[in-house]
Amino acid sequence: MRAITANRLTDGHVVYRRADGIWKPSLIEAERFADDRAAEPALDAALRDILTVVGPYLIELDGERPGGRKHVREAIRLKGPTTGTSLLYAQER
Known part of the structure; x- marks a missing residue:
């Protein structure tokens, strides 16, 4: 199965296209x-x-989840960067 995804222009959030064309x-x-x-x-x-x-x-x-060869990329798109909090503590050093 396949679905269509994109990023919403106004805020960059990940969205998916419904059958009626609404994201x-x-x-x-x-x-x-x-x-x-x-x-x-x-x-x-x-x-x-x-x-x-x-x-x-x-x-x-x-x-009900992204799959295939690009599933890791899709997981990152949904949940955000993979850097964790390490950059937050770098400022304190």
Whole structure:
């Protein structure tokens, strides 16, 4: 399965495209596609939605979570940087 994701233009948050073309932060609401070919019309529409999102693309899904080869990237996009708090303590040294 596949879904379309992008970053919301106003604040950069990760969003997913629903079947009605609305972008939401919940992956559960995302429209599902059997393969890339089935997603082409929706992805074309998403790429034209330049006033709402930036960088739309297809992701693979593993149930209700990002999957496939890029799943690590998608996890980082959802949860934020992987640097932890180490940079916060660097200022104190």
